[in-house]
Amino acid sequence: MPRSMPDLVHEDALGGLIAGVDEAGRGPLAGPVCAAAVILDRGMIPVGLNDSKMLSATKRNILFDLIHAQAHVAIGWASVEEIDALNIREASLLAMRRAVEGLAICPDTALIDGNACPRELPCHGVTLVKGDAKSLSIAAASIIAKVARDRVMAGLAKAHPGYGWEVNQGYPTAAHLAALQDMGVTPHHRRSFRPVHNILLSQVAQHIDSKK
Template sequence: MNTSTSADQGFLRAGVDEAGRGPLAGPVVVAAVILDPARPIAGLDDSKKLSEKRREALYPQIAERALAHCVVIVEAQEIDRLNILQATMVGMRRAVAGLAPAAHEALVDGNRLPRELPCPGRAIVGGDALEPAISAASILAKVTRDRLMVALDAVHPGYGFAVHKGYPTPAHLAALQRLGPCTQHRRSFAPVRQLLDQGALF
């Protein structure tokens, strides 16, 4: 882990990351976090490397100790309208813009920067394992999205959202074939679009 702080001498750096670009259903969730160097959080890492239990334990620590954090939900309908890349970029802009106090710089996980960020930005490949603020953002985004998918499982039973979180697992694809798409499915994603093109149930 990089030991650089997210704020030194009043310069505020926000980490930015997303969860849910690959699923066939549900939103993409983006988080931005400015950590407080005076209140360090042990164990921050790429959310994918952490157990669900560990992510859930870190979530309230991040929310309580961060100088600022903002979580943005971009729904499936907006993903279909914009495409998943642009929807993610829009979510990142909104998350950074929602920080109070505002960030002086945004560190974005990946190799692309959103246009029109409200502050200068840097894209960092693998940043969720290198920069603590991006790690924190990845945890907030992942936990928020997983909780949303569990809630959506109760609203749209039969698809298994609580288990696979909308990712294209064999069980999800089988349920999609059996039940057809629900309102949470991303129509622009190939497996869903192919079913719609075939006129299956919709």
């Protein structure tokens, strides 16, 4: 059975001005988490708009530009330091709130991907599990967040070659984990994430042993 495409059913049910909100980068070992908020123009919805995970990188980049040109868009970030201080869930919600707050116009409702709503939103918030596959507004936000974060990681990869961030975006691939073991932890790694934390502990233990 073919997979259904996202639509505007949830936006229509809510009524008013709707901002779709999604994040990218919860799972990586390195880099910030990114969130996007998008208010679509019902008369100018880009053709082929879909959940970012269902699109090629080329298609995502094309839609990224089209969404920016045809919709109200804002991006919010939470840093590696905030991720380590708050935990990734709370940092992701913080990035989502920042994205909604960054919109040039305040929506009536923020339609949030997932099951948790950020605190202190400037508008009403409604959650939608797997919303990027159901809502066109959230699908648009998923594309913006994904492409924006991928571009940041590609930039960081130039400053820190060898970890493969230009292709793995900081996710714990075998190549990334091997590079962590060989080259160590960078300032862009999330120290609260277990693989990074364990390497740091191992380095401390080795340093102690060397002093004996």
